[in-house]
Amino acid sequence: MRVEAINLDKYFKKVHAVNNLSFTIEPGRVTGFLGPNGSGKSTTMRLMLGLDSGSGHTLFDGKPLTHHSPVTRVVGAHLDAKFFHPKRTAYAHLRMLGSESGVTKARVNEVLELVGLESVAKKRPGGFSLGMGQRLGLASAILADPQVLMLDEPANGLDPQSIQWMRDFLRHYASLGRSVLVSSHLLSEMQLLADDLVVIAKGDLIAAETMKEFLARASAGAVVVRTTDSRKLAEALQAQGLTLVASGVDELRVPEVTSDRVGHIAFAAGVPILELRTESASLESVFLQLTENAQEYRVGGAQ
Amino acid sequence: MISALKYEWRRLWSVRATWIMSVSYLVLVGLLGALPIYLDKNGPTQSWNGLYSASSNLLCLILLSVIAAQTFGHEYRYGLIRLTLTEFPKRERVFIAKLVLLFVYYVLIATAGWSVLGVIGATAPEGKVSADAAGYSMSGMHIPQLWQSFVFGWGYLVIAFAITVLTRNLALGIVLPFVTATLGEQIITALSTLAKGRMDWLVHSLPFTNGDAWLSGDSDLQQPGLVYLAWVVGILLLSAIRFHKSDA
Numbered sequence: 302m303r304v305e306a307i308n309l310d311k312y313f314k315k316v317h318a319v320n321n322l323s324f325t326i327e328p329g330r331v332t333g334f335l336g337p338n339g340s341g342k343s344t345t346m347r348l349m350l351g352l353d354s355g356s357g358h359t360l361f362d363g364k365p366l367t368h369h370s371p372v373t374r375v376v377g378a379h380l381d382a383k384f385f386h387p388k389r390t391a392y393a394h395l396r397m398l399g400s401e402s403g404v405t406k407a408r409v410n411e412v413l414e415l416v417g418l419e420s421v422a423k424k425r426p427g428g429f430s431l432g433m434g435q436r437l438g439l440a441s442a443i444l445a446d447p448q449v450l451m452l453d454e455p456a457n458g459l460d461p462q463s464i465q466w467m468r469d470f471l472r473h474y475a476s477l478g479r480s481v482l483v484s485s486h487l488l489s490e491m492q493l494l495a496d497d498l499v500v501i502a503k504g505d506l507i508a509a510e511t512m513k514e515f516l517a518r519a520s521a522g523a524v525v526v527r528t529t530d531s532r533k534l535a536e537a538l539q540a541q542g543l544t545l546v547a548s549g550v551d552e553l554r555v556p557e558v559t560s561d562r563v564g565h566i567a568f569a570a571g572v573p574i575l576e577l578r579t580e581s582a583s584l585e586s587v588f589l590q591l592t593e594n595a596q597e598y599r600v601g602g603a604q
Numbered sequence: 605m606i607s608a609l610k611y612e613w614r615r616l617w618s619v620r621a622t623w624i625m626s627v628s629y630l631v632l633v634g635l636l637g638a639l640p641i642y643l644d645k646n647g648p649t650q651s652w653n654g655l656y657s658a659s660s661n662l663l664c665l666i667l668l669s670v671i672a673a674q675t676f677g678h679e680y681r682y683g684l685i686r687l688t689l690t691e692f693p694k695r696e697r698v699f700i701a702k703l704v705l706l707f708v709y710y711v712l713i714a715t716a717g718w719s720v721l722g723v724i725g726a727t728a729p730e731g732k733v734s735a736d737a738a739g740y741s742m743s744g745m746h747i748p749q750l751w752q753s754f755v756f757g758w759g760y761l762v763i764a765f766a767i768t769v770l771t772r773n774l775a776l777g778i779v780l781p782f783v784t785a786t787l788g789e790q791i792i793t794a795l796s797t798l799a800k801g802r803m804d805w806l807v808h809s810l811p812f813t814n815g816d817a818w819l820s821g822d823s824d825l826q827q828p829g830l831v832y833l834a835w836v837v838g839i840l841l842l843s844a845i846r847f848h849k850s851d852a
Contacts, residue, residue, distance in 0.1 A: 351693045352686050352852040367693045371607070378690045384683040386619060393618035400611035401691045441687065 302328055302362045302375065302448035304480055309348045311341075311355035317504050318344045319355065324499045324509040326449070326480045331471055333495030333512075334484035337592050341504040342484045343380070343453055350378055350451070361449060371402035376449040377442035382434035382458060384441075387427025391418055391437055394426065395444055402445040409444070416440045417463075431458030439467070443474075450474060452483045456490060468494050492584035502592045516582050518591070523556040524563045527576035537570035538563070554580070608692050608701035612675075616705060619678070622671060626713055629667045633659050633717040637724045641732045650733045653747050655725050659717040660753035660819075666782050668757070669764035671709060675702045676765065676847075677774025689852045699847055703840075706765060710758055718750075748819040756819050759836040760785075763811070766843035785812035811835035 304326040311319040319341045326332045336342045347353040351366055358365060361375050369375045385394050395409045413419045416436040421429070426437060435458055442450055450471070456464050464487070471494060475481045482499075485491050491498075498515045500507040508515055523546070528534045531551050538545065538555060543566075546556050555563055560579050567574050616622055636658040641650060658664070679685040692698045725733040748756070760781060768777030789810045796803035807813060814828035814835075825831070 347686070347852070350686075350690050352689055354849060354851055372693060373691055376690070378687075380686055381683055384687055386678055386682050386684065388620055389618050393614070397611060397614040397618060398687060398691065400614055401607045403607075 302480055304349070304449055304482070305360045305363075306345070306349055307358055307360065309345055309355065309357035309359070311344055311348055311353060311504075319348060319501075320504040320506075321357070322501065322504075322506050323357075324506065326482050327497065328448075328480045329475055329478045330496040331475045331481045331483060331494055332497040332499060333491045334482055334499050334501075335488070335491065335588060336484075336501040336507075340502045340592075342501065345501065346378070346380065346451055346453055346482075346484070350376070371445065373398075373402045373404075373445035374447055376451060377445065377447035378451045378453075379435075379438035379442040379455055380451075380453045382431055382438050385426050385434070385437060388425050390423050391426050391429075391440075392422040394437065395440060398441050399444050404444055412440045412444055415443075432460060432463060435459055436463075447479070449480045450482070452481070454484055454486065456485055456487055464490060488585040488588055489583070500588065500591065507591050512584070516584065516587055518587055523554050523580045524558050524560045525552060525554050525576070525578050525580050526563050526567065526574060527552045528567065528572050528574055530572050533570060534567055534572040537566050537572065541566055551575070605697060605701060608697050609705060611688070611691070612701050612705035615678075616671075616675075616709060619674070621674060625667050625670050626716075629664055629713060630716055630720050632664050632667060633661075634720045634724060636661055636664070637721045638728075641724070641728050645729075648738075649731060650725075650728075651738060651747065652725060652733060652735055653750065655721050655733055656718055656750055657747055657753050658721060659714060660748075660757045662760075662782075662785060664717070665757050665760045666778070668710065668713065668761055669778055669781060672706055672761040672764040673768040673774050673777030675706055675768070676772075677768045677777055680768075680772040681774055685852050695848050696844075699844055703762075703765070706761060707758070710761060714754060714757065748821075752819055756815055756832070759815060759832055762836050762840055766839040769843035769847050770839075781812075785816075789813050 305323075306325070307323050309319050309322040311317075322341075322345060334342055334346075344353060348355050348357065349359040351359075361369060366372060366376065385391075389397070391413065392409060395404075395412065396406070398404075399409060410419065410422070413422045416439055418433065418436050418440065421433070426434065429437065435455055439452070439455060442452065452471075456467060459467065468490065471481050471483060475496070483491075483494070485494075492512070495512055497509075497511050499509045500515070508518075526534065528551060531553055535545055535553055538553070541562075543555055543558055545553050560577050564574065564577055567577075637655050640647060676685070679688055688698060689695065692701075763781045764777050767780050768774060771777065771780075789807075789812050792803070792810060793807050793813065796807045808825055809831065811832055814825055815832035817825045817828035818832055
C-alpha cells in the first residue's frame with residue numbers, strides 16, 4: 302500500500318516543528334526516517350496517524366485513514382516501547398488491541414511467539430526491560446497483519462541478536478509487498494535495512510530518495526591501497542594524473558578512481574599490492590554532512 | 605462502534621483495579637446497608653427505599669469515580685491513547701464508546717449493589733426493614749427515589765470522567781469531584797453565610813450543592829436537579845471538545 306504524506310505542517314506554539322513535509326512510502330520497500338534529535342520525526346509520524354492536530358494530510362492507498370475499515374489491517378504503529386498499562390498482561394494488552402479487526406486468540410499467541418514473548422505472555426509488563434517493551438510494541442503493530450508498518454525507534458534497547466532479527470523481519474515484511482516506515486538513530490543499522498530514506502532536520506525535508514541516491518550525494522568513494530613500496534606506487538599513480546589525498550607509511554588513498562585502474566597501474570609499475578579496497582561513503586558520513594547545521598540539541602554547548 | 609465497545613470492555617476488565625474497586629463498592633454498599641440494621645437493634649425500622657439509597661452514598665460513588673477516571677486516565681498516563689486513536693481514528697467514536705461502556709458498567713454495578721442490599725433487607729431481623737416504614741437515609745431525612753439516586757450517581761461519574769479528560773490527570777479526576785463536593789462547596793456556602801447573602805447566587809449555582817438538594821428535597825434552591833444536570837452536561841461537552849481538538 303502506497304502512503305503519501307502531503308504538506309504536513311505543525312507548530313508547537315512558536316516552534317515550527319514540522320515544515321510542509323511531503324514524501325511517499327512505497328510498497329515493498331523499507332523507508333528509513335532519519336533526523337537529529339528534535340527534528341520532528343515522531344511528530345511527523347503522529348501527524349500521519351492523525352494523533353496530532355496540524356495541517357496537511359496523509360493518504361493510505363489514496364484515502365485518509367479514517368476512510369479505511371478496519372484500520373488496523375491498514376496500518377500498525379509502534380511509537381514508544383512503554384505504551385502499555387503496567388498491570389495489564391501482555392496477552393490481555395494484545396487481545397484488547399485486536400478488538401477492532403477481530404484478531405483471534407490464536408493470532409495473539411502466534412504474534413507473542415514471533416516476538417519471543419510467549420513465556421511472559423501472562424505476566425504484567427510493568428517489569429519488562431526496554432527491549433521487551435520494544436518487542437511488545439512490535440507485536441502490537443503487526444497484530445492485525447497491516448499493509449503499512451510505522452515504527453518509531455524500534456531498535457532502541459535491543460541486543461545485537463534482536464536487532465538482526467528485527468532487520469530480517471522488517472525486510473521480509475516489506476518483501477511481501479507491505480510498506481515499512483522506520484525511524485532510527487542507528488545509522489549503520491539503517492544502512493543495512495532501508496531501501497529508501499526520508500531525512501528531516503528542524504522540521505524541514507532534507508532528502509526523500511533511495512539509499513543509493515542519498516549515498517551518492519557524498520564525494521565519490523576513494524580507493525585505499527596498501528603496498529610494500531608506497532613511494533614507487535605514489536609516483537606511478539601521480540604520473541597517471543591521479544591525486545593522493547592521504548597516505549600512511551605503507552598505505553595510499555586515491556579518490557575518484559576505480560580499484561581496477563589502481564590495480565593495473567600498480568601491476569605496470571611492478572609494485573606488489575598487499576591490500577586493495579574501495580572506501581565507499583557511509584550513511585553516517587552523508588547524514589552528518591547534510592544535517593551538520595540543523596541539530597536542535599548539540600553536545601558541547603554550542604548552538 | 606461495536607468494535608470500539610468491545611475494545612472498551614476488554615480495556616475495562618483487563619486491569620485489576622476494576623475488580624478491586626467493584627468488589628470494594630459492593631462491600632461498602634453492604635456495610636452501609638447492614639450496619640444501621642444490625643448495630644442498632646432498637647433503632648427505627650428502615651424502609652426498602654431508604655435501604656436502597658445506600659448505594660448512592662458519596663463514599664460509594666468515590667470508589668466508582670475511580671473507574672470513571674480510569675476510562676481516560678490510564679490512557680493518558682501510560683500513553684495508550686495513541687494506540688487507541690491509531691486503532692480508532694474517529695475520535696467521537698472513542699469518546700462515545702467510553703461513555704457508553706461506563707454507563708453499562710454503572711448499570712451493572714448499581715444492580716449488583718441493589719442486589720446486595722436486597723439480600724441484606726430480606727435476611728434482616730423481622731421488623732427491621734419494612735415497606736410500610738418511613739425509613740431514613742444517610743444524607744438527610746428525605747429519602748430519594750431510586751431513580752434519583754441512580755441519576756445523581758451517574759452525574760457524579762460523568763463529572764469524574766470529564767475532569768480526567770480536561771486535565772488529562774487520573775488523580776485529579778478522582779480527587780476534584782470529591783473535594784469539591786465535600787469541602788470546596790461547603791467552604792463557599794460558609795463564606796456566603798458570612799457575606800450575608802451577597803454570594804447566594806454562587807451557592808445556588810454550585811453543582812453538588814444543587815445535586816444534594818435535589819436528592820434531599822431541599823426546596824430553597826430553584827430547580828436544583830436542572831442546575832446539576834446543566835453542570836454535568838456542560839462539563840461533558842467541554843471535555844468532548846477538548847478531546848476532539850487536542851493532540852493525543
